[in-house]
Every structure is written in C-alpha cells, then in structure tokens.
Amino acid sequence: MGKAYCIGVDIGGTFIKMGLFDEKGEKYALERLPSQALGPPESLLENLVQACRNLMEARRADEGRVLAVGLGVAGKLDIPEGRVVFSPNLPNMAGFPLAPRLKDALGIPVFMENDANVFGLGELWAGQGRHAANWIGVTLGTGVGGCLVAGGSLWLGDGLGFVGEIGHVIVDPHGPPCACGQTGCLEAHASGSALTRGMTQAFQEGSPMPSWLREAIASQSLTPEHVDKAARAGHPHALDLFRRMGWALGLALGNLFTFLGIQTAIVGGGVSEAWDLFFPHLMETLKTTPRMLHPTKIRIYRTHLGSLAPLYGAARLAWQGLQGRLGNSS
Template sequence: MRVVEDVQVQALTPDYVDSLATVLDLVRTGAARTRPELGRRSGLGRTVVTQRVNQLTECGLLEEGALGPSSGGRAPRELRFRAGAGVILAAELGATSIGVGVTDLAGTVLAEREELADIALGPEPVLDRVEQLFDELLAEVRATGGDAEATVWGVGIGLPGPVEFATGRPSAPPIMPGWDGYPVRDRLTARFSAPVWVDNEVNTMALGELRAGSAKGQSDILYVKIGTGIGAGLVSGGRLHRGSQGCAGDIGHAAVADEENVVCRCGNTGCLEAYAGGAALARDGLAAAREGRSEFLAGVLAETGTVTAGDVSRAAQSGDRTSVELLTRAGRLIGSLLATLVSFYNPALVIIGGGVAAAGDLLLAAVRESVYRRSLPLATRELRIARSALSDRAGLVGAAFMVIDEVFAPERLAHWVDRGSPAGDPDLVDVPLRTPLL
C-alpha cells in the first residue's frame, strides 16, 4: 500500500509515532469511534487526527463504518479497527495439558483446542504437537472465515516455569526436564516466520484477566494460579510486572515451613508448592487412602490405582473429613503467604485461578479467611478476592494479548505500519521500547 514519502520521514520521529499509536489504540480499544471523539480523547488537533486516520486506513488497520450520532452538525462517520486483518497464534502449556488457539487482532478466540500433554516429555515432542495444532486450527479458521490467507501476525506462548522474557528461553524450570535454555522463540520464529514472545504461563493468565476477564479496568491486581504448581502474576499501574529477569511472582517456591522431610520438585524443602499445590494434595490424598484415613479416597485408589488432586476436591465436597482438612490446610498456607503480599503490594483485586482453585469453594474460603485475618486492615478494606472469570482460558487469551500489546507498541508499529502488517518480520521482537511493557 502507498504511503506518502514525507509521512515516512515523519514516522521516524517519536512524536509522530506516538500520535499514530494513540489514534490506533483509541479506536481498537473502543475508547473512541469517530474523529471528533479521537480529538477529544487524544488532545490532538483535527488536522493531525485526520492525517493519522488516513494513514491507518490506507495501511488497512482502520476502516470507515456507519454514521455515528450527531451532536448538532453533520453526523460523523464511525471508525472501526480491522481486527480480521491478521491472526495471532497463542498457546498455554501447563504441566499436564496444552491449550492452543487462534485469535483475531482484538484477542477474540476464533478456534481453540485443549488436550492432555506431559510437559516433562521435553520440548521436541511437546512443541511438535503445538505446531501441528496451530496448523490444524489455522486451516479451520481459513476454511470457515472465507479468508484463504489469515496471515499470522505473531505467536504467543505461556510456559509452566521461569522464562527469560528477553530471549524467550526457559530458565531452570523445576517441572520441565530438557527445557532449560531451549530456544522456544527461535524454533517457532523459523516455523511461522513471525515475531514470537514467550512468557511464564501465570503472567499470561494475569494478562488475560486484565484485558478480557474480571480484572478489566483494574490497575493493581494479583493473579494466583493454584494447579499442579503455584504461581502469581502481578499487574501494577495497569501493566504486567515481570521483574528484571522475568521471574517475578514465583511464590510457589517461597518457604512456608522448616520441615526438611518434604522435598519440593525444585530440590529445596519447605516450599509452598510442596505443601499446597495439586501434586502435594495428590500425594497427601494417596497417603490418606493407603493408611485408611479416608474411605472415599481408599475407594478411588482401589478403582483407579491412584489419587489425584481432583479426587481430593470431590471427596471434600462429599463431606470426607480428611479431604476437607487437606484442602483447608492448603488454603490457609496459601492465604498466609498472600496476606504478606497483600500488605506489601496492596492490590485492589486478587484473582484465584488454576485447576485446583476451580474445584470448589472450600479452598477459596480458606484463602480468603487467612488473607483478611492476617493482612493490614487498610490493605483489605476494599480488597476483593475472586475466582478467575476466564478459568482455563485465561492463559490462552493472555498469550494472544501479550503479542497484541507488543506488536502495537509505538516503536514497533513504526517498523511495520507502512507495510500494513508485521508478518514476516521476526526481528520485531528485538526492537527496543522507550518504555518497556513490563
């Protein structure tokens, strides 16, 4: 698409790029739908707004819609973001499952698939399957959407372990043998010829809730995943906080006990995850079944040969005293640690997600009781503690929004807007941001 030469020169200046990104963001987020609204919300002059809208329309990012409401004069024409101009590939890899999807540029899921998978099998077989699912879902979207292209603008991946965000490589992940230092980004970049971002799955879950879930419109939140492991994602000032190396929020390996006979998967003792995670509940439930302390779990063991965290949750909901005690103890341990974080960080909202958290109200009630009892009164005066609105979809949606946020950052937008798409530009991830999206 043609872009006027002097516009290309101007586009190199930070002020021009910022105004272009501001106009695009206001339209694509729905904050402004007409040129007059853009002027009021952005503070930009009418001529500048018109120029930026024209460029974004010429590049295929915006389009004219129906007439908007009139304020006394001629009715303005509404503007729409072309969310269907491309697609995002997103995947959330958990300890025992993978969720894969294709979204449009507004984060709407167009097709998805979830299936059991063992992250401990290693990167090659797991990512082989992820790539296969991406191909199948892309074919499905292209067939049903009538768009033979459905160009891939970017790929977002959430992993169940620490990730060095700058390189997209896992860093000594406790439950991911063979993944340490594996070039996940490089592999997917070569496969799909698009920019790729990789993060810890709990960060993508937090981002999913922030952009499309129960935290929408909030500025300071704490997302806690209670599944096979335990982790937290922090949002401060409306932005995801990853920390300097990308491992902020790894609360599962914070010490909560001095006992040395309970060894965590990370190799240390006393970790929260070793006492209150899904694997810990399964371990303690199995011991209760073998020792005859739970008739319900003993029946499960006799029938299936094992006991899972889900079995403990079902037993507790059936009134099994031992299982109730296990879940209550786990909730109190998690709540005690969260109470410290709530007093330290002072979020407005704590979101509890993950497979174990979704199993029932007992654990959530124990978490709430500990947090409200042990945190500072001022920190809990307006604090809400709620279950995840997106449930097991949070990580998938968040992985897509991770890519969308990065692609539309002003500095990166300047690199591809004249082409109308970042597709085929994997090096976009290396473009430095003046204000990093932490």
C-alpha cells in the same frame, strides 16, 4: 485487506491449547493437541508448527493474516533467547530454543512468557483484571504460580528469569517439603501436588478411606479431583487439606497485600475448581491475620475465563510484542 489475528498457545504437560484472537480479544478458533510431554522436543515443535500452519491457512482462505504467536510455558525461561531453561511439566524441553525454532518455521514473530504471567495478561485483557489497577494473580495447578499487576501492567522485575513466584513464599518454615527444595512454601500447602501428597500420607498413616480412594492411591493414579471428591464426601483429612490450602493462601496474600499496600487478587488454575472448599478458609485468614488491611475491602476474585485465561494472555503477549510493549521477540 482482511482481518489480522495472533495465535495464543498454552503449553501444558498434557495438552497444547491454541486459539486465534483479534486485536480486541475476540476468540475465533480453538485447538487442542497432545503435548507429548515425555517425547523429544522436536516432535512437540513439529506438532505445534503444523497446528499453527493450519490456523494460518484457514485464515488465508478469507484473506485474514496471522501476524504473530504468543507462547505461555510453565517453568523457568530465558525470555531474551526464547529458550525453556527448565519446565517441571515438560522435562524434555529443558534447554530447547522453542521460540526461535517456531519463528524460523512459521516466518512470523514468536513471543514467550511464563504461564502465570500469561494468566495475568489474559485477566488484564479479557477477565477480572480489567477492573483493578493493582492486583496479584495466583494460579493453582500442579504447582502454584503467580504474577503481579502494578498500575495496569504486568510487573517484570529485574528480568531474572522469574517473577511473582508466590508459590515459593514460605508460610511455615516447619511445613511440608516443596519441589523447589525448601520446606513450607505456599506450593507445599496449596497446590494439586500438595493435595495428592497429603492424601497419600494419610493413607500411609492408616487413615480410613473408601475403596475407590485407596485404589487410586495404591495405583499411583490419585489426582486433586479425587481429593476434591473425598472432601465433598466428608473425609476429614481431605477437608483438612483444603482448610490448610485456604489458610496458606490467606497468609501469603495477606503478607503481600500488607507489603504492597494493595487488596485485590485473582485466582485461577485447575485446582481453583475446588473454590468452595478452600475459599472460606482463605477469607477467614485474610480477615483475621493481617492487621493493616481493611477486611471488608479485600477482594479475591475467581477467574471468569476458566482454563482459557492463559490462552487469552498468550495472544495478548503476541499483540503487545508486535507493538514493542513487552520483552523481546525471537
């Protein structure tokens, strides 16, 4: 009998990433297709079905079998129904029963989880999370996601449709507005959108900037990478935005570490590429603010799996789902 595999799928606002993994976490194939975030959900589904079928067909040629699919999706999800309630990166997916529709098309079980939770599962399976029993996962992207691993397992809370939402922990009630409607959330200080909003505001207030930066802001094409580049060129406002990012992350993690009695976090997501710009400020805050923690024992790890961490986690979700160890399947 041939080898068995699961497909992990990371559905982002720009791309759908897919990978084929065996039970031990070995990766066999990687695919990337446009997610067509602004198109109808049916066309995203159609592309996804076709790409899964291609992976399944390729394995059949050497007598391998694909047993299940795991999906990681950003946003609020109805896990029992396999439905996207609301996804900021995929606004047209709201209400769409993605998991059951994919299952019907492929004829194998499909499991779905929030993107920050699949980041945590990926780190637990193949990353830094293998070495600690209790830790907080943080994903720095357009927004800030989080997860909690307790006793070596992902914490699922009361099944409220959200868990580990560290991005909406308030670090400064008088701080900038957040996409959730609150003010001063961690996400309003430590996300890609906080960087671009902060830089745009500096521009509007007349802060001197090089022409490439002014043009990116004027054409509304400013990205966190631009702010990173400006900071590395010594722009004081860009440097200050990363300082605030580190400070806010340190404050949020310090509060949660103190409450939970833990001292480890794993940080990933695209904006974590700017590690050296915010990490010293994060550690400075963690070492000076929370009084009950031992500063030298705090461990903040940067993901080694890079942008593939959620993909590993989505495949792990499928394997665990097959063993009946997590949530519900569609």
